[in-house]
Amino acid sequence: MRRNGYDSYRGRSRFRTVMKVLIGVLLVVLVLAVAALIWLEPYLGYSAGGIRINLPFFRREQPEETGGAPVVVTTPEVLPTPAPTPEEQADFRAVLLPNTALYDGTAAEQLQAAGANTAVFDMKADDGTLGYISELALAAQAEVSAADPALNAAIQLLNDGDITTVARVSCFRDNSVPYYRNSLALHASGGNWRDGGGSRWLSPASAEARQYAADVCRELAGLGFDEILLDNWAFPAGGEGILADDNYPAADGRTAVLEGFLDQVEEALAGYPEVRVSLVTTSAAAAGEAPETGQTAALLERADRVLVSLGEGETLPQLDGPSVIPILAQAGEAADSWAVLTAQP
Incomplete structure (x- = not known):
């Protein structure tokens, strides 16, 4: 509103300044979160209990596979039991x-x-x-x-x-x-x-x-x-x-x-x-x-x-x-x- 032909001037709005700073901070956090998500993606695991992060330095060392021949289990052949032959008495x-x-x-x-x-x-x-x-x-x-x-x-x-x-x-x-x-x-x-x-x-x-x-x-x-x-x-x-x-x-x-x-x-x-x-x-x-x-x-x-x-x-x-x-x-x-x-x- 003009008064006596002059516009009133009250200086810069403090609210607008705070909002700009807050938006800037949120943008930085968002950029960092997206970057972290991209970096952590190979280490994320999903289960019924939620999302799990498996960082390399928390993993246990797994024994290396030995490259031997595969184990083959052989079942011995079961031969039929011959029918018993009546034993002859030495004397009768x-x-x-x-x-x-x-x-x-x-x-x-x-x-x-x-x-x-x-x-x-x-x-x-x-x-x-x-x-x-x-x-x-x-x-x-x-x-x-x-x-x-x-x-x-x-x-x-x-x-x-x-x-x-x-x-x-x-x-x-x-x-x-x-x-x-x-x-x-x-x-x-x-x-x-x-x-x-x-x-x-x-x-x-x-x-x-x-x-x-x-x-x-x-x-x-x-x-x-x-x-x-x-x-x-x-x-x-x-x-x-x-x-x-x-x-x-x-x-x-x-x-x-x-x-x-x-x-x-x-x-x-x-x-x-x-x-x-x-x-x-x-x-x-x-x-x-x-x-x-x-x-x-x-x-x-x-x-x-x-x-x-x-x-x-x-x-x-x-x-x-x-x-x-x-x-x-x-x-x-x-x-x-x-x-x-x-x-x-």
């Missing part, structure tokens, strides 16, 4: 014990009294009864399985011990199952054929009968027996009066039937390679003098051991492979190998 002195010795604790004492080192138990008897509890449907149908629910556990306990145990299996001489299943039996004109002892027989030519016997062997191996002894595993000697039908093929076809049966037993025991399989025969059958049975030396040689019933004046056959053991009526000498398969008084 076996005696049939009553099945009560399976659980009453007297097995070792009875063996010692007989001068034997191997206990034989009749686990499938000639009458068809089983000395253990079976899960097979045919055993249940024929009512031949044992009834004591604690029996199998007792058998396993004995077999886990130091006694060598053998399970005798009367394969086809069976007086029980043919009564319930006539289709599996050897036949006569009037029904089931019976041998001189009055016993019925399952037919080795019946696939179901063969499988039943093989399955019994498998169950016994599962209970821990060291050896399965197959008795009455061929066609009956003599055979007078047997009806010639599908269950009793011609003599020249019987050996092939028995070969198939031994194959089935071998397959059934495939999970138990440590279990030995033995066969019972006669001197005449081993010599090929009983062709009606279907037995041959070649079949017998498939066994781990062959037990031979000798007639008067007969000698043990010579077989390639298995040990040949005489079956005696009573215990033999301590230095010999022998087997007694009849109940002792």
Whole structure:
């Protein structure tokens, strides 16, 4: 506003001076901050915790990489473990014990009294009864399985011990199952054929009968027996009066039937390679003098051991492979190998 023709003059504004200085300072700070940011950029790190500055003089020295060849880890080749081969006993002195010795604790004492080192138990008897509890449907149908629910556990306990145990299996001489299943039996004109002892027989030519016997062997191996002894595993000697039908093929076809049966037993025991399989025969059958049975030396040689019933004046056959053991009526000498398969008084 002019007063008396003159403009009023109040000097320079102090506020404007302060603002200029402040702006200058801020510009300098901004320039320095931008310069610092550009210089620090290689040393900045970003994480969930924020920005981190890793200055060179705060870093730890890292060991230098050595330039060797890369480490190669080689896994050794795992070779399959061969199936155990049943060990052959230096001597074999076996005696049939009553099945009560399976659980009453007297097995070792009875063996010692007989001068034997191997206990034989009749686990499938000639009458068809089983000395253990079976899960097979045919055993249940024929009512031949044992009834004591604690029996199998007792058998396993004995077999886990130091006694060598053998399970005798009367394969086809069976007086029980043919009564319930006539289709599996050897036949006569009037029904089931019976041998001189009055016993019925399952037919080795019946696939179901063969499988039943093989399955019994498998169950016994599962209970821990060291050896399965197959008795009455061929066609009956003599055979007078047997009806010639599908269950009793011609003599020249019987050996092939028995070969198939031994194959089935071998397959059934495939999970138990440590279990030995033995066969019972006669001197005449081993010599090929009983062709009606279907037995041959070649079949017998498939066994781990062959037990031979000798007639008067007969000698043990010579077989390639298995040990040949005489079956005696009573215990033999301590230095010999022998087997007694009849109940002792």
